[in-house]
Amino acid sequence: ELKVEQNPLFLSMQEGKNYTIYCNYSTTSDRLYWYRQDPGKSLESLFVLLSNGAVKQEGRLMASLDTKARLSTLHITAAVHDLSATYFCAVDILVLRVANAGGTSYGKLTFGQGTILTVHP
């Protein structure tokens, strides 16, 4: 069974500081997603990482993937209050379809527990 673990689970940051959220997973995969969720809202896609060594950046957030270490990181640079939210990583694996459909496909996401990020002045 695939396990996805994030740490830390809670992160209180000062504005302007840098920090990293880690996402470890237990089985081979080269597809990983990062999502953001604001309170009471749905999940917003941040990054899609599709290969070993992939690095994506958007504003103050940068995500990377090391498939050999089974590790992804989400780095926050010079945090601002607007980044306060819960961040999830999700690992995607190839799965067999049920017998009457056959074949394999991606799309079976396993999510981490989430990291609640609070940025304060």
Added chain:
Amino acid sequence: EAGVVQSPRYKIIEKKQPVAFWCNPISGHNTLYWYRQNLGQGPELLIRYENEEAVDDSQLPKDRFSAERLKGVDSTLKIQPAELGDSAVYLCASSHEGQILYEQYFGPGTRLTVT
């Protein structure tokens, strides 16, 4: 482009009552997912459809949960009878299998409270 639409947004029912949730995916997305998100946790996949076929329902509690996706577009998830432990947010997502990314787009969710 309109996003994934779900209704209702909130539902409060007593235990042992039935409940149904509806989802309309993004136009052209052939794959549809139902997830359950318990408080303080990440979403867990319940069922995945490709067109009208359920290709992964291994995590759907089939004794009380059922789902359908008629005509390969809208989908309904039903719980009958509901139990206290079913209180959660039920998320629908969709993706286009033809896209390399397989990126899933999530709806706003239905928050279910069972009393």
